[in-house]
Amino acid sequence: MMINEILLPALLETVQMVLISTFLAVAIGFIPAIILVLTDEGGLKPNKVVYKTLDFIINTLRSFPFLILMISIFPLTKLIVGTSIGTNAAIVPLTIAAAPFAARVIESSMKEVDNGVIEAAKSFGSSNWQIIYKVILKEAFPSIILGITLTVISVVGYSAMAGAIGGGGLGNVAINYGYYRFKTDIMIYTVVILIVLVQVFQSLGTFIYRKLSK
Template sequence: MGNDLLQLISPAIAETLYMVVVSTLLAYLLGLPLGVVLVVSSPGHISPNPWIERILGTIINILRSAPFIILLVALIPITRILVGTSIGTTAAIVPLVISAAPFVARVVESSLKEVPYGIIEASLSMGASPLQIVLKVLLPEAKGSLILGAAITTISVIGYTAMAGAVGGGGLGDLAIQYGYNRFRTDIMIITVIILVILVQGLQSLGTVLARRLTH
């Protein structure tokens, strides 16, 4: 790989990793509590509340149904208010978080619902509070599934960052469009695809290994 190509690839990888890590962490900061609320407020669970479940579920479904590229453009005014600009890697984090958080909520909901309700009933019979059940029963029992879900979420965010490059979001997607597509550099297109495949494969393998270890 030539020095000129390396000088293009290296910053793009750093920008992609920055967007992925920060966006995923913030998405879990928002999505994890939402997923927990969806589960505990569902019928027959520890704090059933159909209104909360329906309203929250509807909001999550609406956000999940919006294509990311449309959400990216629609959130430009909000992005400008929050970070002062709508272009660049930091600006791309705002729509990435808004798009990923509902996905996280559904992944967490699915993982927590895999926990046998008998364990929860046993905890209730011993006088555990709803908060104690969430922190000491639900989350620990579902940790293997949650890790796999985190890997899937991160992989999805990687795909979103590539699309963010279409509107000046930076990263490998921006590199592939600006230099690979617009300047007919097939080598750059191929290299960016290979790097993205390596990232995805590495994350999936890491998530699988961690999930197995934590489960056992």
């Protein structure tokens, strides 16, 4: 009864928050990642000002504590979804928190591509955008999958923290039932479920990476 009425709905809420937030974060993160790769000192179109400015913004956002971020953007969250509590509301700060992390791991993956492949594409007269989309992203895609997996796992942790201030999901159950009502068994269940969830996402990401790397 407890699993069906409390933990299962909370698990579904957590999965919903994690998947939607990660999708949005990765979609947003691709833009600054590509700009960073292009404007880096050894990039296709070096621009020190653009690179350093964007690099500073991403580092600043990544260092912002998630709970403080979530509270500070309550007005923005309410403006977007109409409320500052609940599963849908938590997606906004989760996306904002995960986007710079996603941008950084995508950038790192793209920079791992062998320069020889890029130079070969240049010799065939490929434009910068053709090199980005048809060469670098294609070559870096397996590594990007691993980066996205890391992003998913980070968002799982963020989602648990979001539950502490009304974000819904397993974190909310752990606080309201496990902590405030002293139900230790529910607290243990939520921790175990979160661990299993992380293992599932990690295994899935590794499986896809191996398939793409062959």
